[in-house]
Amino acid sequence: MRNAPVAMYGLHNSARIVAQRGVFTIFGQSTDSLDDIYQAGSFDADTLVQAQVPEDAVHTMMRALFATGITDSVVNPDLAGLALDIKRYYGFRI
Numbered sequence: 001m002r003n004a005p006v007a008m009y010g011l012h013n014s015a016r017i018v019a020q021r022g023v024f025t026i027f028g029q030s031t032d033s034l035d036d037i038y039q040a041g042s043f044d045a046d047t048l049v050q051a052q053v054p055e056d057a058v059h060t061m062m063r064a065l066f067a068t069g070i071t072d073s074v075v076n077p078d079l080a081g082l083a084l085d086i087k088r089y090y091g092f093r094i
Contacts, residue, residue, distance in 0.1 A: 002028040004037050015077045059093070 005027040012018045038048045074082035087094055
């Protein structure tokens, strides 16, 4: 077993994995965090990217995503995703 984790594409055997372009991480023997492994290793600069969204920008970002067609039902193509879309459409803050 490798020491470092490996990211790999999963089988496209469910609508949710396809919609989310699912990637899975299989961890190796190391119990270190991804950040620690990345910083200690010799990885390309764009291998691991962390994005932090300020709390006061989340609602604006979610509205912008919704306006461009990236909705809960696109990411989660099931009844739960559809229900969240309907709640957002009618102004419920989730």
